[in-house]
Amino acid sequence: MVNAYAAFEQGGVLQPFEYDPGPLGRQQVDIQVEYCGICHSDLSMIKNEWGMTQYPFVPGHEIVGIVAEIGSEVTTLRVGQRVGLGWYSSSCMHCEWCMGGDHHLCLSAEGTIVGRPGGFADQVRADQSWIVPIPESIDSAVAGPLFCAGITVFQPIIQCGVQPTDRVAVIGIGGLGHLALQFLNAWGCEVTALSTQPDKEAEARRLGAHHFVNTRDPAALQAIANSCDYIISTVNVSLEWSIYLNALRPKGRLHLVGVAPDLSLPVFPLLAGQRSISGSPVGSPATITKMLNFVARHGLAPQTEVFPLAQVNEALEKLRSQHPPYRLALKC
Structure with a gap:
């Protein structure tokens, strides 16, 4: 079972929520979440401002964690590897956009928090193609925002x-x-x-x-x-x-x-x-990888304030009403 925090109604406060992710797909990966950034998009989805939120809703799409389990056909990742996951969790991999390297433009791409639970949890699942290894020199505590804002x-x-x-x-x-x-x-x-x-x-x-x-x-x-x-x-x-x-x-x-x-x-x-x-929106897995290597080479980092996951509602309220200057993240 996955332990998460979810909104149970439009604009509701987040509450503890447990769910069964079901069997792991052949090309899917389970990530043990260590940190998850908080984005204004999470607030918009909690309030269903875009008309596509399904409740109970688990936010979180700036995810950093450790590969916990891999499907039988996963070849690009290994258990124990430190990785990140952003706005998208999968795409079709065969349309003209995916085949051309613009996976983020795939018309059937799956959002990490759209119709499925996100990263305000101890575990999250995604397709191997959208999970990106993180260079060693990047601090896990600040890496999450790179997968959306970055x-x-x-x-x-x-x-x-x-x-x-x-x-x-x-x-x-x-x-x-x-x-x-x-x-x-x-x-x-x-x-x-x-x-x-x-x-x-x-x-x-x-x-x-x-x-x-x-x-x-x-x-x-x-x-x-x-x-x-x-x-x-x-x-x-x-x-x-x-x-x-x-x-x-x-x-x-x-x-x-x-x-x-x-x-x-x-x-x-x-x-x-x-x-x-x-x-433009976000970018493809290849561009995310290029960005992470660029960040590592130049020693760059988001300025990030970290809250424990249990204080998720306090963190969301700070984002909502106090307009923090830069980024917030949760330690899961």
Whole structure:
């Protein structure tokens, strides 16, 4: 039996929950969970904001643990290996997206917390293809957020072909943005932090920003016009997007990873400057592996506060009401 914490109704507090995972599939793996990050997506699923939550609902998709058991056809992992699991737990492995290396775009991909129990538990199960070994130098206590927040901001670097010579700006210095600053600085880019909170300047520079712009200052925004090759937005609020479009150089790109409620832009600056707009979710297992190796090589890490699993509701409340600056995780 698996011991977990679950919400039994929409928006409910999490309570102890026990379930039988059933027989292990031939290509499935059981992970003994050590740590699990807490994400805003977990809050959204608890409240059924996306209309796809099934109760009892066990959150948790930033999972770090040890392989406890493997199916008879598992060839890529071994019992005792330290691994991680993110937003997806399986994909079909034969569609054009899986075969092309974009497993995260598979139309039948299974979410780790969608229609199945997630990682706020002592054990979680997934297909071998989505379980990724973790390099030794990465601390288990902070590795979990890399499997959601980390890959969310690393995927665009790969997808969009960001170059070390590029001048890149990051909108929002929070759970996603603080990782984007670290990644882009280590990638070799000239990095600008864009934030509504001027008191974050020193922290942003410590994380890797070469420049800081208070976006509440119209003059400061005007000063960066036509200066960025690439802008990544990590925020989930509406902005005056035309200002950021104006900050792009010709052929520049505005890329969204934060779920902003809307996007309204003038078309002419797109056409005249041959600029573009794009977005992305997480990434494939191969890109996750590349990110972990990159993080290990450069000694990067999410700034993470850890709670014991028994204090899961306190941790969720902190995420919900206090807006912690970066990431939270549970020790399971």
